[in-house]
Amino acid sequence: MPKTIDTAARREEIAEALWAVARDRGVSAVSVRSVAEEAGVAVGSLRHVFPTRAELIQFSAELMTRRVEERIKAEASRPGDEPAESALRVLRHLLPLTEESRAEMEVNLALFAEAPANPGIRTVRDAAYRDLREVCRLVVRRVRGCTSAAFGDGPGEDEPEARRLHALLDGLALHLLADDGERADAEVLRVLRAEIEALAD
Amino acid sequence: MPKTIDTAARREEIAEALWAVARDRGVSAVSVRSVAEEAGVAVGSLRHVFPTRAELIQFSAELMTRRVEERIKAEASRPGDEPAESALRVLRHLLPLTEESRAEMEVNLALFAEAPANPGIRTVRDAAYRDLREVCRLVVRRVRGCTSAAFGDGPGEDEPEARRLHALLDGLALHLLADDGERADAEVLRVLRAEIEALAD
DNA sequence: AGTGTTGTGACACAGTTGTGCTAGAAAAGT
DNA sequence: ACTTTTCTAGCACAACTGTGTCACAACACT
Numbered sequence: 136m137p138k139t140i141d142t143a144a145r146r147e148e149i150a151e152a153l154w155a156v157a158r159d160r161g162v163s164a165v166s167v168r169s170v171a172e173e174a175g176v177a178v179g180s181l182r183h184v185f186p187t188r189a190e191l192i193q194f195s196a197e198l199m200t201r202r203v204e205e206r207i208k209a210e211a212s213r214p215g216d217e218p219a220e221s222a223l224r225v226l227r228h229l230l231p232l233t234e235e236s237r238a239e240m241e242v243n244l245a246l247f248a249e250a251p252a253n254p255g256i257r258t259v260r261d262a263a264y265r266d267l268r269e270v271c272r273l274v275v276r277r278v279r280g281c282t283s284a285a286f287g288d289g290p291g292e293d294e295p296e297a298r299r300l301h302a303l304l305d306g307l308a309l310h311l312l313a314d315d316g317e318r319a320d321a322e323v324l325r326v327l328r329a330e331i332e333a334l335a336d
Numbered sequence: 337m338p339k340t341i342d343t344a345a346r347r348e349e350i351a352e353a354l355w356a357v358a359r360d361r362g363v364s365a366v367s368v369r370s371v372a373e374e375a376g377v378a379v380g381s382l383r384h385v386f387p388t389r390a391e392l393i394q395f396s397a398e399l400m401t402r403r404v405e406e407r408i409k410a411e412a413s414r415p416g417d418e419p420a421e422s423a424l425r426v427l428r429h430l431l432p433l434t435e436e437s438r439a440e441m442e443v444n445l446a447l448f449a450e451a452p453a454n455p456g457i458r459t460v461r462d463a464a465y466r467d468l469r470e471v472c473r474l475v476v477r478r479v480r481g482c483t484s485a486a487f488g489d490g491p492g493e494d495e496p497e498a499r500r501l502h503a504l505l506d507g508l509a510l511h512l513l514a515d516d517g518e519r520a521d522a523e524v525l526r527v528l529r530a531e532i533e534a535l536a537d
Numbered sequence: 538a539g540t541g542t543t544g545t546g547a548c549a550c551a552g553t554t555g556t557g558c559t560a561g562a563a564a565a566g567t
Numbered sequence: 568a569c570t571t572t573t574c575t576a577g578c579a580c581a582a583c584t585g586t587g588t589c590a591c592a593a594c595a596c597t
Binding site: 138167168182186 | 553554556562563564565566
């Protein structure tokens with residue numbers, strides 16, 4: 136048997152190269168060639184792992200949401216101190232507050248925007264949407280003391296609050312992209328903190 | 337003097353063609369040629385009015401925000417009945433609830449996402465951001481009874497509430513793009529109504 | 538009717554795009 | 568050492584991109 140590379144790892148490297156291209160030169164600059172160059176591989180090698188452009192794009196989008204999800208899950212499963220504080224710590228990870236997560240968010244938005252035209256992206260987006268809503272549900276229940284329906288993951292009676300938190304979160308994230316600077320960061324965090332405190336009644 | 341066409345009108349027609357292309361085939365399908373064909377004019381004619389692609393894109397973005405702004409202004413200047421009801425009526429116009437405004441929002445988002453790479457779009461986006469924030473400020477003051485600082489348009493003490501309303505609004509709009517259907521529409525409106533009522537204390 | 542400006546449409550050109558194809562390099566098995 | 572399969576790297580092609588150029592049609596004026 137011949138030489139074998141770690142296909143999964145290679146795919147992730149290339150996906151990260153795609154993010155870099157999208158971040159630095161805009162989504163419209165994402166092409167098989169530009170991504171391959173950024174990743175430091177030949178186009179042929181890239182196409183060995185992603186036979187077609189659509190697969191490349193879709194995988195990159197999937198990986199992005201998966202990374203965010205892992206980050207959230209890791210933070211959420213930490214030993215819970217005060218619920219409100221813990222909630223804020225979790226939700227912070229969904230805001231573009233660092234240079235890295237800012238770039239991430241920009242790519243995320245760009246892919247999101249491309250969804251109407253790309254069915255593959257669309258399913259990724261929809262899954263991410265549902266997952267984030269679920270995170271919001273959990274946070275809402277946790278903050279509200281909430282022994283209610285302890286593990287019914289379905290859309291319980293906290294649904295309006297979850298929807299609201301979800302929307303607020305995405306809205307704040309969006310605004311941090313347009314309105315950068317430390318002042319905006321601080322104000323956004325204040326709004327988020329207030330929302331969580333209001334949730335606890 | 338030779339034949340003269342209504343340049344302004346022609347530009348708007350072409351911009352609308354751009355929206356249609358972006359909506360139906362995605363932003364990546366927007367090219368001088370595709371837009372010209374959609375508008376039913378020759379590339380040369382298009383380029384007579386938009387010498388370069390960048391100008392075409394930028395104008396289309398500007399026109400979009402201008403249209404929304406006009407719609408809002410028209411609604412806001414209607415004789416004010418109950419403040420809360422009036423506020424809801426105004427803010428509805430910022431949500432993609434109709435097929436038309438949904439397409440509008442999709443294009444808006446796509447252009448928004450392209451901003452990091454395109455300085456021209458960026459200034460349009462920033463202006464739209466500021467304007468919408470101002471609308472939110474006015475709504476907040478109006479709903480809160482609010483004789484306070486009657487015409488200070490600066491960021492008064494209601495700033496956190498305005499920022500929050502603004503974020504919530506954009507978040508809800510974003511979600512309506514991913515989560516269509518009448519149920520989502522109704523729930524989003526409920527969340528918005530609740531926010532306005534909470535604002536009035 | 539003539540004239541000069543404005544709008545139109547076509548062509549060309551250099552660059553980029555995605556993808557098909559193929560020849561060779563690399564390495565794990567015998 | 569040989570074979571076999573994976574991987575790499577490049578070429579080629581047709582389609583598309585933005586833009587420069589230019590001849591011509593259309594029309595408002597004198």
